[in-house]
Amino acid sequence: MIDAQKTIVVTGIGVVSPYGIGLSRLQAGMLAGQCCLAPATELYSGFQGTVAQVGALPSLHDGHHYSRSDRLAMVAARDAVADIASSCSSFRESGIVMASTVAGLTEIDPEISRGPAAWYRHGGLLRAASYSVSRVAASVGECLDIQGPSCAVSVACASGATALVLSANMLLDEAAPMVFAGGSDALCPFTLSGFNSLQALDEEACRPFDQNRKGLNLGEGAAVLVLETLAHATRRGARILAVLRGWAMTNDAFHPTAPQKDGIGLASCIQRSLEMAECSIEEVGYVNAHGTGTPLNDIAETHAYERAFHGRSRPIPVSSTKSYFGHCLGAAGALEAAITIMAMRTGVLFPTLRLTDPIESPQVDWLRGKLRRQPLPVAMSVSAGFGGSNVALVFGSYRS
Amino acid sequence: MKTTLPVLTGIGSVTPYGPLAGLIPAESSGPLEPSAITAWTTLGLRRAFLVEPFRPASIVPGLKTRRLDRLSAWALVASSLALRDAGIDLGQMDRSRIAVFFATGFGCVELTEAFYQSAATYGWAETDPITFPETLSNAPASHVALFHDLRGPNVTVSSKSFAAESALLQAASLMRHGQADMAIVLAGDTLTQAVYEWYETAHLLSPACFGNGPAPSVGGFIPSEGVVAMVLEPDGRQAARPYAALGAGRWAAGGDARASVGQLLGGDLPDFTICAGNGAPCAPSPLTCLPRELVGEDSTIFPAQPVASGMGEAGALLHLLLALSRRPGPGQALLLGTSAHGGYAALRLELF
Numbered sequence: 001m002i003d004a005q006k007t008i009v010v011t012g013i014g015v016v017s018p019y020g021i022g023l024s025r026l027q028a029g030m031l032a033g034q035c036c037l038a039p040a041t042e043l044y045s046g047f048q049g050t051v052a053q054v055g056a057l058p059s060l061h062d063g064h065h066y067s068r069s070d071r072l073a074m075v076a077a078r079d080a081v082a083d084i085a086s087s088c089s090s091f092r093e094s095g096i097v098m099a100s101t102v103a104g105l106t107e108i109d110p111e112i113s114r115g116p117a118a119w120y121r122h123g124g125l126l127r128a129a130s131y132s133v134s135r136v137a138a139s140v141g142e143c144l145d146i147q148g149p150s151c152a153v154s155v156a157c158a159s160g161a162t163a164l165v166l167s168a169n170m171l172l173d174e175a176a177p178m179v180f181a182g183g184s185d186a187l188c189p190f191t192l193s194g195f196n197s198l199q200a201l202d203e204e205a206c207r208p209f210d211q212n213r214k215g216l217n218l219g220e221g222a223a224v225l226v227l228e229t230l231a232h233a234t235r236r237g238a239r240i241l242a243v244l245r246g247w248a249m250t251n252d253a254f255h256p257t258a259p260q261k262d263g264i265g266l267a268s269c270i271q272r273s274l275e276m277a278e279c280s281i282e283e284v285g286y287v288n289a290h291g292t293g294t295p296l297n298d299i300a301e302t303h304a305y306e307r308a309f310h311g312r313s314r315p316i317p318v319s320s321t322k323s324y325f326g327h328c329l330g331a332a333g334a335l336e337a338a339i340t341i342m343a344m345r346t347g348v349l350f351p352t353l354r355l356t357d358p359i360e361s362p363q364v365d366w367l368r369g370k371l372r373r374q375p376l377p378v379a380m381s382v383s384a385g386f387g388g389s390n391v392a393l394v395f396g397s398y399r400s
Numbered sequence: 401m402k403t404t405l406p407v408l409t410g411i412g413s414v415t416p417y418g419p420l421a422g423l424i425p426a427e428s429s430g431p432l433e434p435s436a437i438t439a440w441t442t443l444g445l446r447r448a449f450l451v452e453p454f455r456p457a458s459i460v461p462g463l464k465t466r467r468l469d470r471l472s473a474w475a476l477v478a479s480s481l482a483l484r485d486a487g488i489d490l491g492q493m494d495r496s497r498i499a500v501f502f503a504t505g506f507g508c509v510e511l512t513e514a515f516y517q518s519a520a521t522y523g524w525a526e527t528d529p530i531t532f533p534e535t536l537s538n539a540p541a542s543h544v545a546l547f548h549d550l551r552g553p554n555v556t557v558s559s560k561s562f563a564a565e566s567a568l569l570q571a572a573s574l575m576r577h578g579q580a581d582m583a584i585v586l587a588g589d590t591l592t593q594a595v596y597e598w599y600e601t602a603h604l605l606s607p608a609c610f611g612n613g614p615a616p617s618v619g620g621f622i623p624s625e626g627v628v629a630m631v632l633e634p635d636g637r638q639a640a641r642p643y644a645a646l647g648a649g650r651w652a653a654g655g656d657a658r659a660s661v662g663q664l665l666g667g668d669l670p671d672f673t674i675c676a677g678n679g680a681p682c683a684p685s686p687l688t689c690l691p692r693e694l695v696g697e698d699s700t701i702f703p704a705q706p707v708a709s710g711m712g713e714a715g716a717l718l719h720l721l722l723a724l725s726r727r728p729g730p731g732q733a734l735l736l737g738t739s740a741h742g743g744y745a746a747l748r749l750e751l752f
Contacts, residue, residue, distance in 0.1 A: 046525030093655065101536060105512075110520035113513055116594040117443075120601040128598055132505055133537060134558035134713065138653070147654030147743075151559040151566050154507065154537035162555055169573045175650055190515070193524040194532035248579070249553035250496065251545045257533045265551060268496060386533050387542025389554050 004231035008168045009398060011238040012226030013338045014080025014182075016072050018052040018219060018325045022079055027342055029324070030350050031371065036325040037205040037217050044189040049201050051187055052219035052325040060143060067104040067130040068220075070139035072331070073184035076222035077140045080180060084226050084238065095148040095176030097167045098137040098224075099159030099183035101330040103152075104130035106188040136184055140224070148176040153330075156385030157290070158249075159183055160223070160333030161393055165247045167227050177232055182334035184222035191329065192218060198257070206293035206327075208320035209302070209366060211357045216292040219326025223334035240398040242341045245378070246277025252388035258296050259384060263304030266390045270308035270382065273392035279378055281312045284394075286349050286367075286379040288340045291320020292327055297384065299359060306363045315365035317372070323353035333383040337393055340381040344397050347373055405645040405750070406572045406583070406632040410486025411721060414474040414588075415626030416449040416707055419459045421481040423643075424725040432707050434608060434622050440593040446600075447609050448591055449624035449707045467530065468543065469510040471590045471627065475502065475540035476547050478629035479584050483548070486631040487639050488582075496551040499580035500541045503557055503567035503587040505713045506595060507537030513594055540627075544584065552580050562651045563587065564628075564716035565676065565737050565745035569649045571632055581634065587714040588627030596623055606706075624710030628717035643724055644733070647748030651737070657744035661694055661736065664746050669695050671731030672751065676719040677704035677738060690744070691736055699734075702726065716745070724751070 015022060018036035019029035029036070036052040043051065060066065060074050081091075107127035112119040120128060129135070137152040149170065155162045160183030167181035185191075195201050195218060202215035233240055250272070252265035259266070274281065290301055309316040321339050328335055343349055348371050355368040376397070383391045413420050416432055423429075434447035456465045456473050460480040465473035479500075483490065490498075512535045518527045533539065538556040545554050553574060559566045564587035571583035589595075599605050606620035633640060650664055673691045691701055708718035716737055723733075730751055737745035 044524040046523060093652075096653075108516065110516045110524075112594060113517040113520045116597040117601055120598060125598070125601050128594075129602075132558060132560075133507070134505070134560045134563065138560045141653050147652055149559075149566065149651050150653040150743075151557050151563075151570075154556045154558065155554065156536050156538055165553075166555070166557075166570055169570065169577055169579070172577055173569075173573050175569075189519070189524045190535075193519060193527045194515070194529075194535070196525070197527045197529035197532055199529075249499075249555070251500070251542070251551050251554040253495075253545045253549045253551045256539070256542060256546065268551075385538075386536055387538045387554065388545060389538070389542070 004234060005229055006172060007230035008171055008227055008244040009230050009233050010225050010241045010244060010341060011228055011233050012080045012084035013241065014076040014083055014224040015338055016054055016076045017221040017335065018054055021075060023338060023342060035205060035353055043187065043192055047192055049203050050205050050217045053187060054220050065126040065130060066139055068106045068186035069100050069103050069184050070130060070136055072186055072222035073098055073136050073140050074143040076182060076184065076224040077144055077180055080224040080226050081144060091178055092146060093148045093177055094146050095170050095179040096137045096140050096146055096150045097153060097163040097179060097181045098140055099153040099163040099330045100133045100136040100185055101154055101156055101159055102185040102188055102191055103133040103136055105190045106186045140180060155389045156387050157329055157332055158383040158385035158389040158391045159330040161337065161381065161383035161391035162249060163334060164225065164337060164393060165249055165391060168244055168247060171227060171229050178226060178228040180224050181227055182222060182224035183331035185220060185328055185330040187218055187220040200294055202293060205354060206323060207354045208291035208293040208323050208352050209298050209358050210355050211359060213293045213295060213298060215294050217326040219328045221328045221331050221335055223331060223338045225334060225337060242344055243396040243398050244393065245279060245396040246273040246394035248272035248276060248392050250390045254388055257386050259300040261300055263300045263307055265388065266301060266304035266384055267307035269390040270304065270392045273394050277394040279394055281309045283378045284316065284380055285376045286343060287316060287318045288336045288381040289318050289320045290382050290384045291322055302359050302361050302364060306361060309363060315363055317349060317365040317367055319350055319352045319367035321350055333391060337381045340379045340395055344376045344379050344395060347375055349374065405647055406575045407635045407642045408630050408644045409633045409640045409642050410482040410631030412478040412481025412485055412629045413626065413721060414451055414478050415628065415718060416451055416624065418452065419454060419477055419481065421485040424721065429722065429725040445610060448596065449622055449710050451626050469508050469534060471508055471588060472540040472543045474588060474627040475544050475586050478586060478627045479544045482584060482629040482631045490548060495549050497581040498550045499553040499571060499574050499583040500544050500550055501555050501567045501571040501583055501585045502541035503563035503714050504537060505558060505563060505589050508535050508539050509592050509595060510590055511535045513592055559713060560653065561713050561739035561741060561743055562737050562745040563713040565651055565747060568747060569651065572646045575632060575634060583632040584629055585632060586627055586629045587717040589625055589711055589714045591623050591625040599623055622706050622710045624707050626711065628721055630717060642752050644752060645750040647750060649747035651745035653743045657690060661744060661746045670699050670734040672728050672733040673699050673701045674719055674723040674733060674735045675702060675704040676716040676735060677709045690738055695734065
């Protein structure tokens with residue numbers, strides 16, 4: 001017997017991705033096997049690489065200055081509202097938990113370092129006001145006129161999934177009746193340059209989990225999921241997309257940037273999330289992996305799956321959807337949670353693109369080539385990030 | 401003393417009062433005067449509440465901070481002092497069940513500025529790979545995990561005006577829901593030229609930032625910096641010397657603060673109210689009269705302290721530390737944050 005007050009459900013999803021605005025565009029693009037990654041040379045002088053970009057965004061709140069990360073978040077939040085509009089008339093007291101790593105860095109120019117005051121006087125003052133990551137959450141609040149608890153999360157590439165965990169806890173605490181939770185990050189020279197300096201980028205389209213992978217591609221986008229308790233959702237007659245059955249967060253405490261090679265931290269995270277979900281390793285039908293395409297991440301992650309799903313009667317199906325539109329950093333965990341739910345609702349497992357020579361692992365069923373269709377009552381989304389943070393989310397389908 | 405609430409058992413801080421384990425000594429916990437800024441060239445006298453330079457390894461033996469920015473170094477020192485103050489032997493604990501929650505307004509802004517400097521000097525194609533990962537806001541929290549080998553949840557949050565309060569509430573929530581056995585909650589920021597000059601250009605600074613007079617209580621604020629760390633444990637550890645137990649709390653970006661905080665309090669008015677102003681000029685805000693209006697005449701009010709208000713959204717832990725350092729005695733307390741931009745954060749505490 002489930003406790004409706006303690007069961008967290010997803011009732012709406014808003015998305016801005018390189019496919020456009022809305023989950024339906026993302027779904028259509030991915031079903032068609034369309035890859036959004038393309039060479040880019042204009043992001044900054046000297047950059048030659050492959051990225052996935054979102055097209056022009058609708059204008060929002062004219063007269064205010066918002067960073068591109070803010071605007072992506074606001075568009076995704078509006079899309080989430082549109083997704084629940086048929087069954088929800090009021091969400092003013094809702095909470096907001098938005099993740100970002102880039103936030104307002106898109107608005108800052110290196111010239112600031114030559115003299116901040118002068119840069120501010122010449123137009124930088126308003127632009128710099130969007131610097132703090134808290135602005136992303138505040139922008140969503142302003143856009144939707146929401147006045148509940150508002151918080152931004154910055155846990156590197158695990159940020160988006162962390163936002164969902166914190167939101168779920170807020171709902172358990174009855175801190176808000178609903179929470180708009182997700183992540184948003186825009187492409188900008190700062191992060192491109194940073195990952196380039198670390199030699200973490202693949203100049204061509206990335207190949208997650210391939211033996212010949214060379215690195216990641218950056219993308220941009222945002223996803224906002226509407227979370228509430230089952231009791232609240234039922235009371236208002238909401239359409240329930242999925243149940244967030246379990247979650248866990250761990251830290252490798254191993255290295256500032258490199259994951260633990262044997263994947264122990266991530267494996268422990270997966271195991272804890274399954275314990276919370278009261279779910280066996282046999283029940284999980286699919287894992288949407290972190291799968292960046294970097295040599296270090298993908299092998300560590302493979303070892304994590306081998307540990308976490310050790311003893312399972314058949315290999316665990318795994319794919320990385322970053323092969324479609326790159327690594328959207330702070331938005332990645334939320335976007336991939338949305339894709340995981342989409343897979344559950346459609347019964348379609350998306351393969352990793354360009355995975356021709358996968359890492360050898362008898363315990364992992366690498367999804368590649370064609371779409372796979374199968375019923376999917378339980379699926380998992382996994383995220384990890386610089387600083388050693390890991391997050392695992394277990395979603396289940398809902399039957400009233 | 402019998403409670404199931406998360407209990408605050410250790411405090412460590414690196415603030416303008418210096419690096420300290422536990423409460424601020426009575427002889428030095430009074431109001432501070434801001435110091436002159438010398439870390440960068442200013443147009444005339446500019447003042448702020450600054451952390452005096454110190455050698456982290458002299459406070460925490462073996463600590464290596466050469467490659468870190470001040471925020472990460474202070475987080476390591478403050479967390480170490482908090483664990484020392486709590487008398488915790490991490491070797492006896494399941495470190496995979498210890499969470500780190502870090503609240504910050506600007507994150508690793510020093511190294512972000514350094515990264516922009518390298519881009520301005522050498523171009524985006526030739527930036528420094530060592531610096532980049534340290535610009536991420538979660539770098540201080542991950543260094544705390546790495547140094548102490550803490551493998552539990554590791555979260556960095558920012559919240560307009562109420563980052564520290566939200567971190568306390570969310571860390572307590574993790575413990576309440578069995579997702580961590582213990583948490584180290586940190587809150588802090590560093591002051592840099594770009595941050596200070598943004599405040600100045602936006603005309604947010606107090607007149608006291610430009611002269612040698614005493615810090616006025618209204619009319620702008622005096623920027624501050626530092627990190628405060630607090631250890632939260634479940635009640636019951638024999639050796640623990642608790643400061644306070646965390647009760648219910650809530651925070652919101654807007655709405656009717658009076659009704660909401662009133663609802664939180666019920667009819668049970670606190671003995672002490674610890675005000676946590678957010679550092680922005682708040683005189684025009686109708687919320688400034690909120691504490692007295694809510695708690696009546698019998699509650700002792702600890703007014704917001706400029707040194708903590710200057711830390712903006714990360715200042716609440718310093719407000720709490722300053723109030724506890726006044727040794728208010730046992731009783732019910734309310735940590736109440738208000739903002740000129742609207743919104744509030746309120747947290748009930750039982751002081752021991």
